[in-house]
């Protein structure tokens with residue numbers, strides 16, 4: 001193994017770690033040697049994901065319940081993680097969802113709900129865990145953005161796209177603020193991946209083909225595509241990289 005990718009002795013928490021992308025990233029961190037905590041609201045799905053991860057790699061996986069729309073819940077998560085692990089070196093914010101609707105008729109209650117999780121929840125996790133990282137002398141934060149943070153589409157995506165643009169600038173802002181504290185903050189920007197969040201879109205006839213046509217590599221993403229980039233950003237190989245959004249998109253954002 002290229003030694004900088006070895007995460008032995010590192011403690012990671014993946015919020016949204018029972019979800020499609022979060023679970024895949026948790027698996028990659030685990031296989032690279034990290035102790036991993038996965039966190040979200042539903043304990044059953046967390047336990048199921050943890051069992052699966054333990055079968056994939058012979059490492060330590062803990063589950064933590066959190067509602068990332070509540071500041072007190074996130075503060076409780078950080079306390080529990082630190083109580084259990086002693087420290088937290090890597091935070092992955094893989095929570096989120098999408099609610100679509102035509103811009104001129106957008107249900108603003110849904111808008112607020114989405115922003116509370118996708119934007120405020122990411123900011124709060126960075127804020128709460130960032131403090132622990134500063135106090136312990138460093139850490140890595142990886143936020144799940146999307147190609148939709150820089151690329152609009154006409155699919156009723158104004159809330160989701162703008163929430164991911166906010167994630168990009170939260171990432172860059174905190175990266176610059178914490179640069180001298182040895183906390184690197186980066187984001188990953190995948191293109192469409194068939195997870196639970198995308199079930200409805202994938203069920204629309206012709207929709208997957210329409211998305212695929214725009215991707216130079218000619219296919220949609222897979223959860224495995226995100227793992228290497230996450231391990232890289234979590235590792236000491238990325239110690240001088242901060243404030244970046246790394247697109248995992250088969251060339252979509254490179255094309256005109």
Ligand SMILES: NC(=O)c1ccc[n+]([C@@H]2O[C@H](COP(=O)([O-])OP(=O)(O)OC[C@H]3O[C@@H](n4cnc5c(N)ncnc54)[C@H](OP(=O)(O)O)[C@@H]3O)[C@@H](O)[C@H]2O)c1
Pocket residue numbers: 015016017018019020021022039040041042043045066067068069093094095096097117144145146147189190191192193194195196197198
């Ligand atoms: N799939 C894609 O095409 C795609 C592309 C680009 C970016 N992304 C981003 O990648 C991230 C993961 O998406 P995914 O595709 O893996 O979706 P997913 O399979 O639906 O997973 C989403 C995860 O977020 C958790 N979550 C939702 N609300 C939460 C809350 N209030 N508190 C704590 N956890 C919460 C869910 O768990 P509970 O419901 O149990 O809480 C679940 O574990 C999201 O930020 C998404 O926007 C996805």
